[in-house]
Amino acid sequence: MNSRFDQIHNHLAWHSTKWERYRGSDVIPLWIADMDFAVPPAIQDALTAHVRHGVYGYTGVPRELSPALVAYLQRHYDWNINPESVVWLPGLVLGINLAVRAACAEGEAVVTFTPVYPPFLDAAKWQQRGLVAIPLAADGMEYRIDFAALEKVLEATPNVRLLLLCHPHNPVGKVYSRMDLEDLAAVVLKHDLIVCSDEVHCDLMLDPVAKHIPFAQIHPDLAARTITLMGPGKTYNIAGLGAAFAVIENPELRRKFRLAMAHLVPDITAFGYTALLAALTEAEPWRQELLAYLRGNRDLVAARMAALQLPMTPVDATYLAWIDARRIPNAHAHFEQHGVGLSDGTPFGAPGFLRLNFGCPRAVLERALSRMTRAVGVADATRPNGVLPAPTDGTIHADSPAV
Template sequence: MNHFENVHDRTNTRSVKWDMRQSVFGADDVVPMWVADMDFQAPQAVNDALIKRAEHGIYGYTVIDQDVRDAIINWISKRYNWTIDGEWLSFSPGVVASLHMAIQALTDPGDNILIQTPVYTPFYNVIEAHDRTIVKNPLKRQNNHYGIDFADMEEKLKSGVKAFLLCSPHNPVGRVWTEEELREMARLCLKYDVLILSDEIHADLIYPGETHIPMATLSDDTASQTITFMSPSKTFNLAGLQASYIITSDKEKRDMLDQQLEKDGHHMMNTMGNTALEAAYRHGEQWLDDLRNVLDNHRAYVIRRLEGETDKLHVTRSEGTYLLWIDCTALGLDRDELKTFMNQTAGVGLNPGANYGEEGDMFMRMNIACPHETLQKGVDRILKAVHNLD
């Protein structure tokens, strides 16, 4: 696992995370721990496959053939014990693009769409950009742990909601929903005939002792009501290659979605994304298992230091994703001051919690998918800045 400790210079590679530090944070020496990609190289098998494909030197239109579909089918079967049909698969450059397509294909302008806040920032945009209405079902926080307010959820669904945009595992709070929680969400959506759009892009990135359960596996009725969005992009650090897929068992919904994907020109993956997806799913399993151990150690390190060396920061113990949700309320700053404090005073580029909804005002989101040297540098800077406040 030593390759996860190698520090790679990502500057001057057109990296959003590293090369936009000046424009985003106002300084080039910020330790960037924000946008959700990793500072780790992809599995060697992926790099080898891309190099081999590049050596061919011709990049014409590329078909998504049965080999690629089989790689997905086998991955889903092995990791989630879910048997899917290759016909259920649709493809697009990314999960966010797919969500835009699904909203347009399967809901109408003016429809209410429910989200559980604080939540991944693009969820707001994919609803509002198409003249749909956001309905919030805020998560309940108790003892630094988030749960679902099912009474509120039912009231909202009862009042007329067309679709529920589920984040599973949840970004940014890091919940991996239990089977009991998933079943209750599914029960309510079936009761009120609410479409479930389940973003499961972080499904592979869960911590020891946790189990990700795809929503669509709960029952045949739930499957027919659910569209699942997945990708190897977070798992294997392939976001820039733009490869994702959608699983829809209900043919009518799938046909409507496919028509929208084709209409908007989002029904393909690029040549390199196609190649990387297959290689990652066929040969990346050991790499992923090693990565999860690294992330588990990083999570423990951040919690131990931030909570052990100051009483001003409280870290939500993420069950999935490589993102940590940090409660900074005790610093006594407002949300603008908090952003300035972390990004400029401490010199660590974090995502302001306010970006995920008003429920995140006093929080910051930290990306821990980096070599330990980078992680330690960021934590040291934060603690130094906090101690200087005293």
């Protein structure tokens, strides 16, 4: 063992959602977006000290938290925020739904780019607002915003009020560049949109030269119309602790967001605050080690997918690979039958595609990739020569399970 991330844990001991799905069957789960790694020692130490204290009553926001967050965003993204603009949240799917409620009145609609993290597609339905889903343009597996399609849709659909942006983009692993964001900003201003920019994956940059630029940081006019969602859940692997936040610089938009929360949304728990503070202040060396390990895993997956002739996105951020498996009939079920549990592309708006979570020890990943190799061999051997399966219909299933 030469890395802390090689360690294999018993995930069934504490009811891991990812692992419980396949309890009792020999399927390696590479689906929901958390990692099979222990959290940074600094977070473990902070939580241990808190647990040992033994008193867990109602807990307010730790005094040190706001300054720590302001310093973190300044240090990592050169982003200066007013501490008053922060709204602490116990989760970000919640934040997406609150943004829809706060920004869209009845009869108004949300626009987003597919394929995308399914709650982006579901939130409009849950909040009884309209939804316009615009496919990203794809050049092979290189995705980009289709500005022509976006303009056309916005011209034809004047009730669109909110853009839900996934930045970096789950599942395609794309980091939007300054130019992408400036082009998007022009459209946003022209059509007077509000933006909810979900940036939860921003600390997981695998491309060493790419930089995450918060959408709200592009220009003060954008800061005034943006709800930025962030949190340590993905990067520091504490999704089970429910600690996140929104940055909303516009006081009126912030007021509407808080109004949507009122009497419904609980505070972050005592342990969530403790973990969040430790993540912001003490976990940077661990994060750097993590990124190096994830790059190795990503390269392994990319090499294997190339060998299997399964096109895959260049993963510049996140620990999620997006794979075009349309040449394998019923790919999701087929890989599951061969012992690998991936995320099905259908709820992301892309049937026939798969998302592979490579946030796991390398030995586990290698075992999963060997199983996938065997599965592709079986599929290729049974397919009539040269005949590819019929294309799927592109239906989006709104009642998608958690992914």
